[in-house]
Amino acid sequence: MSAKSTSKLQKHTLAGWLMATPAVGLITLFLVVPFLLAFVLSFTNQRLVSPNPTQFVGLSNFEQLLGVGTLMLEPERDDAGAIVRDARGEPEYPRVRDYTRNNPDYLQLSGMRELAAMSWGENRLVFLARDVVFIKAVLNTLAFVAVVAPVQAGLALLLALLINQKLRGINVFRTIYFMPVVVSIVVVSLLWRFIYAGQSGLLNTLLGFLTLGNFQPVDWLGNPATALWSILAMSVWQGVGFHMVIWLSGLQTIPESLYEAADIEGATGWQKFRYVTWPGLRNTAVLILIVITMQAFSLFSQIDVMTKGGPVDSTQSIVFQAVQRGYVQQDIASGSAISVLLFLIVLTISLLQRWLTRERN
Amino acid sequence: MKLAFFGTLGLTTALSTGVMAQTELSMWYHGAGNPAEREVLVGIIDDFNASQSDWVVRLQEFPQAAYNDSVTAAALAGNLPDILDVDGPNMPNWAWSGYMQPLQLSEDAIANFLPGAIGRWQGELYSIGLWDAAVAIFARRSVLEENGIRVPTLDEPWTGDEFNAALDTLKATGDFDYPLDLGMADQSEWYPYAFSPFLQSFGGDLIDRETYTSADGVLNGDAALEFGDWWQGLFQNDLAPGTSQDMAARETGFLDGRYALQWNGNWTALPAIEKYGDDMLFLPAPDFGNGPKIGAASWQFGVSANSDHPDGATAFIEFAIQDKYLAAFSNATGLIPATSTAAALTENYKPGGQLEVFYELSAQQGELRPVTPGYIVMSPLFRKALADIANGADPADALDAATDAIDADIARNNNYGF
Numbered sequence: 001m002s003a004k005s006t007s008k009l010q011k012h013t014l015a016g017w018l019m020a021t022p023a024v025g026l027i028t029l030f031l032v033v034p035f036l037l038a039f040v041l042s043f044t045n046q047r048l049v050s051p052n053p054t055q056f057v058g059l060s061n062f063e064q065l066l067g068v069g070t071l072m073l074e075p076e077r078d079d080a081g082a083i084v085r086d087a088r089g090e091p092e093y094p095r096v097r098d099y100t101r102n103n104p105d106y107l108q109l110s111g112m113r114e115l116a117a118m119s120w121g122e123n124r125l126v127f128l129a130r131d132v133v134f135i136k137a138v139l140n141t142l143a144f145v146a147v148v149a150p151v152q153a154g155l156a157l158l159l160a161l162l163i164n165q166k167l168r169g170i171n172v173f174r175t176i177y178f179m180p181v182v183v184s185i186v187v188v189s190l191l192w193r194f195i196y197a198g199q200s201g202l203l204n205t206l207l208g209f210l211t212l213g214n215f216q217p218v219d220w221l222g223n224p225a226t227a228l229w230s231i232l233a234m235s236v237w238q239g240v241g242f243h244m245v246i247w248l249s250g251l252q253t254i255p256e257s258l259y260e261a262a263d264i265e266g267a268t269g270w271q272k273f274r275y276v277t278w279p280g281l282r283n284t285a286v287l288i289l290i291v292i293t294m295q296a297f298s299l300f301s302q303i304d305v306m307t308k309g310g311p312v313d314s315t316q317s318i319v320f321q322a323v324q325r326g327y328v329q330q331d332i333a334s335g336s337a338i339s340v341l342l343f344l345i346v347l348t349i350s351l352l353q354r355w356l357t358r359e360r361n
Numbered sequence: 362m363k364l365a366f367f368g369t370l371g372l373t374t375a376l377s378t379g380v381m382a383q384t385e386l387s388m389w390y391h392g393a394g395n396p397a398e399r400e401v402l403v404g405i406i407d408d409f410n411a412s413q414s415d416w417v418v419r420l421q422e423f424p425q426a427a428y429n430d431s432v433t434a435a436a437l438a439g440n441l442p443d444i445l446d447v448d449g450p451n452m453p454n455w456a457w458s459g460y461m462q463p464l465q466l467s468e469d470a471i472a473n474f475l476p477g478a479i480g481r482w483q484g485e486l487y488s489i490g491l492w493d494a495a496v497a498i499f500a501r502r503s504v505l506e507e508n509g510i511r512v513p514t515l516d517e518p519w520t521g522d523e524f525n526a527a528l529d530t531l532k533a534t535g536d537f538d539y540p541l542d543l544g545m546a547d548q549s550e551w552y553p554y555a556f557s558p559f560l561q562s563f564g565g566d567l568i569d570r571e572t573y574t575s576a577d578g579v580l581n582g583d584a585a586l587e588f589g590d591w592w593q594g595l596f597q598n599d600l601a602p603g604t605s606q607d608m609a610a611r612e613t614g615f616l617d618g619r620y621a622l623q624w625n626g627n628w629t630a631l632p633a634i635e636k637y638g639d640d641m642l643f644l645p646a647p648d649f650g651n652g653p654k655i656g657a658a659s660w661q662f663g664v665s666a667n668s669d670h671p672d673g674a675t676a677f678i679e680f681a682i683q684d685k686y687l688a689a690f691s692n693a694t695g696l697i698p699a700t701s702t703a704a705a706l707t708e709n710y711k712p713g714g715q716l717e718v719f720y721e722l723s724a725q726q727g728e729l730r731p732v733t734p735g736y737i738v739m740s741p742l743f744r745k746a747l748a749d750i751a752n753g754a755d756p757a758d759a760l761d762a763a764t765d766a767i768d769a770d771i772a773r774n775n776n777y778g779f
Contacts, residue, residue: 045773047773047774048433049433049436049437049458050458050774051457051458051459052774052775064769095757097757097758097761101761111765113758113761113762113765114758132762133762193607197605197607198605219605221605222603222604222605222752224752224753308548309745310604310745310748310749310752311604311605311748311749311752311753312749312752312753312754313749324741327430328741329738329741329742329766329770330737330738331738331770331773
């Protein structure tokens, strides 16, 4: 019996492969090949277009991206040995560029720039990076993911709980919450540029109206302190509907009988959520967390439309930099190296999430 | 009857072979969505197709924002058209990358052309423009006179100090949102095109033009740092709107009287004249010590490297650079015709014309952006440095960053053949 069915399956192997061919071919062409190419190109000096031959350059693309260093600056002293202070009484330090540019005593720091600095007693400890823009892009993206993942998942769950009720007209609310997902992110970004506009944008006008004119207009996207968070708020708003629907599907798989049993036991609303709903959403939660994390790491369109990485690198993201290097600056090798690093980061975080949310027996 | 039949057949055959003998030439143009330009260009193509029986030019248009990417993609795929148009500063890269071949025009044919309309790379002519563009300070005579500000002339432009003082005076009036509009909303090639001449007037540049192999000491030297501090001051002191200016304010701010002065190109001059009439002034760039400078070179025509019919493509370009077409383009777009003889045929650039001043600006002060394949990388890096400085980054650090990135790019490309 079993031998017969196996041979029947084997007879159909060819047909099976033939049917899979279009999908396999397309996936190979558009996913597998570019993925492998990125790895290969990241070890070369490949340009987008160039008459020069491609050469293998080892790890130099990665060294260029990831090179970091530190520098301890002592305050400037006058002839008597007293610390020179500026008008605000802060000690004055020599300029970092005196050490990192054409300084034979600090060759290991050559070409680096200041990333951040902190006081260290009376000295100043400066963190340097060979590629400040890329390191900032990584830090921004990590900050973005760290905030978006819990906030977006939490808000989506809240909305899902709200619309998971048998009320008249509840579908209207479901549609309203889901609407931003259907609109292209590029269109959403363009619209929100008007909302965030500095002088007479919608948000500033609204806040001014609500505070009876006491609110000082903020240039949301033009201020390094607010730009990334403005984009983050918009991204959450845009994406929350999609994950709401996934939560909703999870909620609707929880058997009604469990809630009835809880009611008989006299459970409060919170207890029902804590001991019935939340355990029932376990697998949904894992899925949502991983999906949001991956989506947040690929932050690009909002940046490209709204700020182009500015002001002063406050909204640089990893994917935006990969495109900038690879296409705008025609340095495919460097863009590939960034893609490889992004892949490794996302892989690590996904594995970590899998491990943290594993079934503990 | 039979004879007539054969006669008709013979005639048809003759006609169709006549059409067949014309070889098709494909042409790409960046101006999709601009009906005025299209009309003139299609007119030239029709005239050319009718004027001879060897070639037929077929036009394909692209939106400007997608044009360069389309050419790069077509070059990678080996699908370039016969005739290309190319933005002047990009031409060396396209020539170096092998998208374009030298243009076989005689030197006599281009002798009278403005220097900004001629695209040369390594001693060879690759592209030729039907027009050039120029930038000037848009101002109103009445505003300057009310505030006791001298009206500068081509021979005696404002000095840097005079310019700064004028901005302070205009700001103090309180009549304007900002005394100067630089067009920071337009985060594109506008930045290097419009603002690198300021840097050059201070004595810096995007690259050392002696060697073309390093920007160190030029883009971040003392003169460049002086420029950087001045540039930052414009935004810190609220003399000009910064990078978050929106495009609508850029387009209407000066016409609405919200900006006292505007740094803008001649392609926007006609609406300004319409609005302010005789009060309207187009002033030369201030001289920050190294002479007044403005950017030169606009879009130009060339022949692609894998064209099978460079002779046909060249014939079309030679046909298109007649004075009457230069004048037609200028009348339609407001751009500067590339020759003085064509200028005399136009409404706005003929002696006494409303935009005549731009022709002299272009001829006297036009400075090409660095003529090197590496320019396409310099351009976004310089734009980023200017935006960062305007947004409060340390000028020295921002210019150092651009310098290092430019030098690294040049090194990775084996000095681009220099």
